[in-house]
Amino acid sequence: MTAGSSSTPDSPGHPHPRHIRLTSHSGGFGALPIVWGAETARERGPVVGTTTSRAHRNVIGTHSGSYSVYRALAVAAGALKREHKADLTNTAPTNTIGPYPQWSDPAKIVSIDPWGAEVAREYEAELAAGYDIRPTLAVTQAHVMLPEVIEALQKGRLKADGQLLTANGAAMVTKVAVEPVWYLPGVAKRFGCTEAELRRVLFEETGGMYPELVTRSDLEVFLPPIGGQTVYIFGNPRDLADPNVELTARVHDECNGSDVFGSDICTCRPYLTHAIEECIAAAQPKDKGGRGGVGLVAYSRKEGRALGEVTKFLVYNARKRQVGGDTADQYFARTECVAGVQDMRFQELMPDVLHWLGIRKIHRLVSMSNMKYDAITGSGIEVGERINIPDELIPADARVEMDAKMAAGYFTPGAVPDADELKKAKGRALK
Amino acid sequence: MTAGSSSTPDSPGHPHPRHIRLTSHSGGFGALPIVWGAETARERGPVVGTTTSRAHRNVIGTHSGSYSVYRALAVAAGALKREHKADLTNTAPTNTIGPYPQWSDPAKIVSIDPWGAEVAREYEAELAAGYDIRPTLAVTQAHVMLPEVIEALQKGRLKADGQLLTANGAAMVTKVAVEPVWYLPGVAKRFGCTEAELRRVLFEETGGMYPELVTRSDLEVFLPPIGGQTVYIFGNPRDLADPNVELTARVHDECNGSDVFGSDICTCRPYLTHAIEECIAAAQPKDKGGRGGVGLVAYSRKEGRALGEVTKFLVYNARKRQVGGDTADQYFARTECVAGVQDMRFQELMPDVLHWLGIRKIHRLVSMSNMKYDAITGSGIEVGERINIPDELIPADARVEMDAKMAAGYFTPGAVPDADELKKAKGRALK
Numbered sequence: 001m002t003a004g005s006s007s008t009p010d011s012p013g014h015p016h017p018r019h020i021r022l023t024s025h026s027g028g029f030g031a032l033p034i035v036w037g038a039e040t041a042r043e044r045g046p047v048v049g050t051t052t053s054r055a056h057r058n059v060i061g062t063h064s065g066s067y068s069v070y071r072a073l074a075v076a077a078g079a080l081k082r083e084h085k086a087d088l089t090n091t092a093p094t095n096t097i098g099p100y101p102q103w104s105d106p107a108k109i110v111s112i113d114p115w116g117a118e119v120a121r122e123y124e125a126e127l128a129a130g131y132d133i134r135p136t137l138a139v140t141q142a143h144v145m146l147p148e149v150i151e152a153l154q155k156g157r158l159k160a161d162g163q164l165l166t167a168n169g170a171a172m173v174t175k176v177a178v179e180p181v182w183y184l185p186g187v188a189k190r191f192g193c194t195e196a197e198l199r200r201v202l203f204e205e206t207g208g209m210y211p212e213l214v215t216r217s218d219l220e221v222f223l224p225p226i227g228g229q230t231v232y233i234f235g236n237p238r239d240l241a242d243p244n245v246e247l248t249a250r251v252h253d254e255c256n257g258s259d260v261f262g263s264d265i266c267t268c269r270p271y272l273t274h275a276i277e278e279c280i281a282a283a284q285p286k287d288k289g290g291r292g293g294v295g296l297v298a299y300s301r302k303e304g305r306a307l308g309e310v311t312k313f314l315v316y317n318a319r320k321r322q323v324g325g326d327t328a329d330q331y332f333a334r335t336e337c338v339a340g341v342q343d344m345r346f347q348e349l350m351p352d353v354l355h356w357l358g359i360r361k362i363h364r365l366v367s368m369s370n371m372k373y374d375a376i377t378g379s380g381i382e383v384g385e386r387i388n389i390p391d392e393l394i395p396a397d398a399r400v401e402m403d404a405k406m407a408a409g410y411f412t413p414g415a416v417p418d419a420d421e422l423k424k425a426k427g428r429a430l431k
Numbered sequence: 432m433t434a435g436s437s438s439t440p441d442s443p444g445h446p447h448p449r450h451i452r453l454t455s456h457s458g459g460f461g462a463l464p465i466v467w468g469a470e471t472a473r474e475r476g477p478v479v480g481t482t483t484s485r486a487h488r489n490v491i492g493t494h495s496g497s498y499s500v501y502r503a504l505a506v507a508a509g510a511l512k513r514e515h516k517a518d519l520t521n522t523a524p525t526n527t528i529g530p531y532p533q534w535s536d537p538a539k540i541v542s543i544d545p546w547g548a549e550v551a552r553e554y555e556a557e558l559a560a561g562y563d564i565r566p567t568l569a570v571t572q573a574h575v576m577l578p579e580v581i582e583a584l585q586k587g588r589l590k591a592d593g594q595l596l597t598a599n600g601a602a603m604v605t606k607v608a609v610e611p612v613w614y615l616p617g618v619a620k621r622f623g624c625t626e627a628e629l630r631r632v633l634f635e636e637t638g639g640m641y642p643e644l645v646t647r648s649d650l651e652v653f654l655p656p657i658g659g660q661t662v663y664i665f666g667n668p669r670d671l672a673d674p675n676v677e678l679t680a681r682v683h684d685e686c687n688g689s690d691v692f693g694s695d696i697c698t699c700r701p702y703l704t705h706a707i708e709e710c711i712a713a714a715q716p717k718d719k720g721g722r723g724g725v726g727l728v729a730y731s732r733k734e735g736r737a738l739g740e741v742t743k744f745l746v747y748n749a750r751k752r753q754v755g756g757d758t759a760d761q762y763f764a765r766t767e768c769v770a771g772v773q774d775m776r777f778q779e780l781m782p783d784v785l786h787w788l789g790i791r792k793i794h795r796l797v798s799m800s801n802m803k804y805d806a807i808t809g810s811g812i813e814v815g816e817r818i819n820i821p822d823e824l825i826p827a828d829a830r831v832e833m834d835a836k837m838a839a840g841y842f843t844p845g846a847v848p849d850a851d852e853l854k855k856a857k858g859r860a861l862k
Contacts, residue, residue: 051636062638063741066497066657070737070775072636076629077622077777082636084771090752091745091769094861138744141861143828145693147578170695175688177740191508198507205482205503205513207493209640209656225640225656226497230687230740256661256730257606259691260703262576264601272691299687306501309608309661310494313569314522321521338522340515344501346508397574430525430572 031058032126034221036183037106040099041115041122047181049223050132052083060212061223063134065179068225085132088120093139095174095237100358108379110186111349112178112356113137136179136223143170144232148273149280158280161288164234171280174237178229178353182222190348227254227301229353232276234295235283241358243382246293248282249359250275250366251376253302253345256309264395265316265427267402271389272297275366278387282364293363298353305335306344314338319400319427326427329419331404347375354381370409386411399425462489463557465652467614468537471530472546472553478612480654481563483514491643492654494565496610499656516563519551524570526605526668531789539810541617542780543609543787544568567610567654574601575663579704580711589711592719595665602711607662609784613653621779658685658732660784663707665726666714672789674813677724679713680790681706681797682807684733684776687740695826696747696858698833702820703728706797709818713795724794729784736766737775745769750831750858757858760850762835778806785812801840817842830856 031048038044049062062068074080103114115122116136123133150169152158160167188198195217202222203213212219239245250272258268279295286292304312318334319326332342347369354362354376361382365373368388377383388411394402403425406412462479469475480493493499505511534545546553547567554564581600583589591598619629626648633653634644643650670676681703689699710726717723735743749765750757763773778800785793785807792813796804799819808814819842825833834856837843 049638051638057638060638061640062636064739066655067734067737067739067775068637068640069633069655069657070733070777072633073622073777074772074775075636076619076624076632077779078624080771080775086742086745086770087768088745089768090749092748094748135741135745138741138748140744140747142688142692142694142696142747143859144688145695145826147582147693151578175744177744179739179741188507191504193507193509201507202500202503205493205506206499206656207480207482207488207491207641207654208643209492209499210638211642212639223638224497224500225637226500227658227734228740232692257573257575260700260730261573261663261707262578262580263573264576265573269691276692299691302501303498303658306498308495308498308610309659310566310569310610311517313571313606313608314517314519314566316571316573317523317525317569318521337518337520339517340511341505344498344505344511346501346504348508395576428574 030055032056032131034058036186036220037104037109039104041118044115046119046123046126046131046133047113047116047136047221047223048131048133050134052085052132053130056131058219059181059221059223060210060216060219061225063136063179063223065223065228066225086134088135091135091138092120093117093137094141095139097139097176097237098356098358100241100355102355102358105355106183106186107189108355109352110183110190111180111352113181114356116179116181117176136181138177140175142173142175144173144276145170146273146276149277152277158277159284159289161284161290163288164284164290165280171234171276174233176231176233178231180224180226180228182224184220184222187349191346227303229301230299231353231357232279232297232299233357234276234279236294237357239294240296241360243361246282246291246363247296247359247361248275248278248293248364248366248387249296249298249354249362250279251298251300251350251354251372253300253305256303257312264397265401267389267394267398270393270395271366274389274393275387278364278366296357296359298350300345300350302345305342306346307335307339311339317430320430324423325429326400327423328400328403328407328417328425329422331400332408343371345371347371351376351379351381355379368405368411370411373411388413397428400427461486463487463562465489467617467651468535468540470535472549475546477550477554477557477562477564478544478547478567478652478654479562479564481565483516483563484561487562489650490612490652490654491641491647491650492656494567494610494654496654496659497656517565519566522566522569523551524548524568525572526570528570528607528668529787529789531672531786533786533789536786537614537617538620539786540783541614541621542611542783544612545787547610547612548607567612569608571606573604573606575604575707576601577704577707580708583708589708590715590720592715592721594719595715595721596711602665602707605664605668607664609660609662611655611657611659613655615651615653618780622777658734660732661730662784662788663710663728663730664788665707665710667725668788670725671727672791674792677713677722677794678727678790678792679706679709679724679795679797679818680727680729680785680793681710682729682731682781682785682803684731684736687734688743695828696832698820698825698829701824701826702797705820705824706818709795709797727788727790729781731776731781733776736773737777738766738770742770748861751861755854756860757831758854759831759834759838759848759856760853762831763839774802776802778802782807782810782812786810799836799842801842804842819844828859831858
């Protein structure tokens, strides 16, 4: 039910219940109501996607995104007991995030459960009463060591401070794993369609996944079987919510071919490692000669513009083989021929994670994407400077992509390439 | 229907039809039969997961793994026409893989469509007749540049040959994107359960995904909404199938935290880049002073032992905070408390991609995992040497994982740590 939509006291959807409501039906020990956008975790109610007690479920789908399929395999193989409940001892977040005012604005966050990291604390009573409630967010700390950061140290672009960045190139981070939790009425609004349309299309265009999408309009929350996000924070996570602290941020969409394997057809890894370098430089402590800001990388699992890698490779072949070769003026056309669209990443949901972190201002956005910029500013977050990828980090074969994107509206501090210019940069042909 | 299970000529399941069968029902223009493990693509029949013509569908689920959800969003947003069919012009594989005898052994491959890369060629008639048939495999070529390979060149561990490896550190690869296509009777056999059990569990433990799993036993193929695999081949892909050509291979399971961000709690990226270095060294051409072998990295999207990243981070916290700190003797116990199992990667399906590539012998397996080794050799592929990760590449904080795994049966050329030894290596505590 929609936040604040109910009116009579003690009705299941009432946003301010005075006691723990362990049932949504009088007389039954059943599903707890979810009041999306309520002010506290208690009022909002837990997200219950358990597969053990069907009567407790108050969502469509289940936890762990697409890894629920592996969980099923574990049960099929006899390795996992169906009734296993997670022992959450010692798993609590290493850093407290929020709560922030954005959490109770049902328009600001529609694809994350803001209370998803603190279920053990917030829903202790329900857990004790037998509800199988699982975290959809997890916060931990890590040391990350990238060869590119070590190089930046060696070349003097970065200096070790012994606190955020060690002399051997390890950077201290707080990181957060984020599973998607979709409030369907809110997601529909973002995409400019009705909730009924969204539900029907999600069902039909996946070949019939989760009939509850169309049969159970009372269930308004969906745990889609897709990849989530990972957030890396350099500096104090609390500072993200303070617009007076300089925030350097990149929102990066997964590209396995470049991020992991260093393929030279795009700028993904170089831009990502440049952003990490910028984040470290921004967040180094003032008393060690740093700027005392905070850095953020939000990494979304949207391989190949969320078209998946098979489509991505098909497009590569079509680009390289077309008459005239791989040129920027045909860059988007080839994707559209194969996939039907230029891009399926839909940045509409992306700002949610920024609001979850309390962000109101990004001083330095390390991205040239107009789609990301528009989504972020359109959601009410101020953006200062935009930081492009330095020219020397663009692989020769990725020039085609870069020119095409700048002509299509990507931010560039230089001249936007014209129609003639777009024919010039040519990618390597297939052997 | 099972390959070879039918007997009367011209029945839908007959393995050697003499004409293109555009219907599985006499008199109807409907779904084409799939004869899993048939000898040719024509006899096997195409996998049709279209969402446009429901009558044509012969599988459960749809294409692009979990990205089908994004496809649905594209339709909801009005950006993609429902009826769009992929224009496959110029998308054909850059290199021909197979066919190999393994393709028609229904026990060897149960989770990949071996004909999935060549649908435009093999099912030209069906495509012309209006069937929406999409590739589930895509083969392309790329140049990959890793900082670790550049370092290997600088330190003299690798030498440029100007052909497979350039002086600036670019390595030439053929790469393949692989989407999962599950033949349910075969998958059930791998997991030692009945097909009916597998179907019921896949339905129930995902919270009710695809009721067809339990209602449509005539549909034997499932396109699960999970991540697939990417294969990187160094050298000539044809050589993979020749047991006389030295093959160096790693099967690597995704770990975003290390593979991309260089987290020091595990050995994932260092082991992967070491494997790539080994693959390049093995595959450099003989006439340039190389060994003239072939290299392979098969990368599977199984984040955090296929438990997903939220669970992974919860386990990190539990390990770091437990009484006595993060030690190898408690390494697996912490995962089991949270997840119910130590590991959900289930290597049972992993060898399929090796059989698809025609592999019969891996001379040098760059992996210490006994689960991977057992799965590969158990599927009939010979393994020669096993290559461990060099000690100097193991981050200090990852010593806990390494010791725990060796004690649990991982391959090690040295001594297996005993109970006392397992208490020694201690991971960094949380701040």
